[in-house]
Amino acid sequence: MVATAPFLARFRHPAQVVAAGFSFAIGIGTALLSLPIATAGGESAGWVTALFTAASAVCVTGLVVVDTDTHWSVFGEVVIAGLAQVGGLGIMTMATVFMLLVSGRLGLRARIATQAETKTLSMGDVRRLVLKLVVFSLVCEVITAAVLAGRFLIGYGESFGRALYLGGFHAVMAFNSAGFTLWPDSLIRFVADPWICLTIATAAIVGGLGFPVVFELARHWRHPRKWSVLTRVTVMVTVILLVVGTLVFLVTEWQNPKTLGALDDSDKLLAAFFTAVMPRSAGFNTLDISQMYPSSWLVTDLLMFIGGGSAGTAGGIKVTTFGMLAFIIWAELRGESRVNIGHRRLPEATQRQVITITVMGLMLVAFSTYVLLAMTPHGLDQVLFEVVSAFGTAGLSTGITASLGPAGHVLLTVLMFIGRIGPLTLGSALALNRRARHYELPEERVIVG
Template identity: 90%
Template sequence: MAVTPPFLARFRHPAQVVATGFGLAIGIGTSLLSLPIATTSGESAGWVAALFTAASAVCVTGLAVVDTEAHWSVFGEVVIAGLAQVGGLGIMTMATLFTLLVSGRLGLRARIAAQAETKTLSMSDVRRLVLKLVLFSLVCEVIAAALLTGRFLIGYGESLGRALYLGGFHAVMAFNSAGFTLWPDSLMRFVTDPWICLTIAGAAIIGGLGFPVVFELARYWRQPRKWTVVTRVTVVVTAILLVAGTLIFLVTEWRNPRTLGALDDSGKLLAAFFTAVMPRSAGFNSLDISQMYPSSWLTTDLLMFIGGGSAGTAGGIKVTTFGMLAFIIWAELRGESRVNIGHRRLPEATQRQVITITVLGLTLVAVSTYVLLALTPHRLDQVLFEVVSAFGTAGLSTGITASVGPAGHVLLTILMFIGRIGPLTLGSALALNRRARHYELPEERVIVG
């Protein structure tokens, strides 16, 4: 007989489990980071700093109110890395794995909860998928850690222990799109180092694509016709955003002496590509974001809002949502009654979800920007950047994170939480049951526009 974990039995909707799981992880992380042993000074970090850092780690964001290496001890840094790992894999993925290890069986309710977290379309393969997911994540992190460790060891003269620590920490952060670094300038000191930048960018791209997409690409990489709609949209939109972002940053910042202007041509191309990858939720920066032109900030805002793959470690409304929204708009402009993507029709329920997620995201960003503007003396473009970064769990900042005050930190924490679990997931978690309508009202045409 299948075993259902006791804590899952208390919830009537899988989305509630996801939201509660992330909340519990943030609470545990806050408690651990509040301990004196977690800081280099041996004093408690305070609940605001601990809460913000824990939420940023679990929600794989990377925004920080203190210098990670200077403020947190090795214990604190390991806690942050652990929280990022848990957040990247997903609370429900980890819970499902633990259930398998303890009981060897997986109950129906646990499968449903895992399905809600991993975004799989069939519950029958959840058990096998979770095991593959964890194994794939660890393999990718080990490969990235090995490459980074080798570079720190050979190219920068670090000791073996220090190189292993730096390589492992940043591999976890890169693959899980967390964005925490052990340097105060993020990765600006490595702006022209392709070994480090491309390794971190590659790990962030793979983690951000989403596990179902990566598995499908590995299985049918020679047969694109067998790709599902999700895989096609994710791959195509991701490629378009990476290429477009790189070109826009190259054109915009080419002559900016405080960013790309000081680099040679190959360095400019590498830095522009890296800067285009990071807003997809990775959170690292090799250029000084505070010195970028406002037009580059706006481009970054758009990329952060879109985010990465639907079942990946990235945040935002997701590239699949953005891609399907484009098809919905195109079908409406052409006067078509159905939305088709390739040789498949997009269900009306999915169309409503796409529009709902986009509108909720825009509304949340607009309201939060207004509130943060009222709480701080910063400019609109700076505040908007900070809000979108928190909502998209991107972790990039123009440098105002530490100065928004306790109320601003709480607001950004809430944004990171909502951005990680998704507006629609949070909404469904609050609604215990879907209301069934047993009748239909007469239809009336309404003038729009």
């Protein structure tokens, strides 16, 4: 632990530590998955396959280029689950816990770095919050694992050991929004099983809300008037997206014989709800994505791009960003000089961050889509879906991931990395110095539109 301080001292901005931590975890994961013991056949996996899988796990995405159950050994699967756990909680959160356990104290630099990762609003609360975060995560995963293991044991005749392993593995993946499964068809075989679907969906929603929001809801769930702007926007946008997504998938896919068309009405509702939850970044699917209509792909693209809550396990630009962007647009349309949410005013610095994150995300998705279209023979619908899934760390795919080739896999790896740490975090990590202007230039009105 003595070496921690020199390592952190190399970086001048907290966001750099976060980026470096995720890079280090991906490197370790790549090395472990490259070992012969990590594959079922006892042969070393190619470095691109190991890198892509490690990045997909650390960035809690769930995109795969090989079948997880048949290609990787138990050791490899445990490594993948461990990487997803580390990626879900956050490198800085885990490092903070280790420092607390060993030294019992937390230095200022580490507190600042952890604050950048956990999105806490006060450095004084970092230590207490991180410990609460870890306990909360483990409790949620244990409960999810117990329900899933019981279902696999009783409902599907799995042995006790196998049921426990399946329950634990998928509990980690569900709560951390990772999306890896131990079946080649993801969760399609469980499309009509509410025990499996609702348990995994609930874990994904809770993990994707964001830990500050979950903790505040636990304290003031009976008193919405006491909710902060963060909690109000997160809950409101999350509910709207879940309801709208479910209705859209029901209407669009109702008569599609290859998706909802073959199910009973109650099963259709369950499958549509599950499909609306998963683009939050969870990555599981109970319907064959490749057989969905292009209109459903477009809706899924939008949901994946938005993602889940801030400081949670989900990716995307975040529901808070999307919600605040809507308030910014509404205020501009009404000609108001200030953006108000409830009884609070949104700071101008936050407004700039919202616009920056959204525009950077759109530009990155557009550029990556163009590059991938030039490199592969696939159509725009499929390529755009793949790119948005990687950027939003959603893990959903139309089935073309394995056929993109090494160059395409490296591109998606970069997208997953950027999507996990956030466009603004990466940008601030690269900007070593903040330049303060000591003067103001004359203002000039420019025609817009």
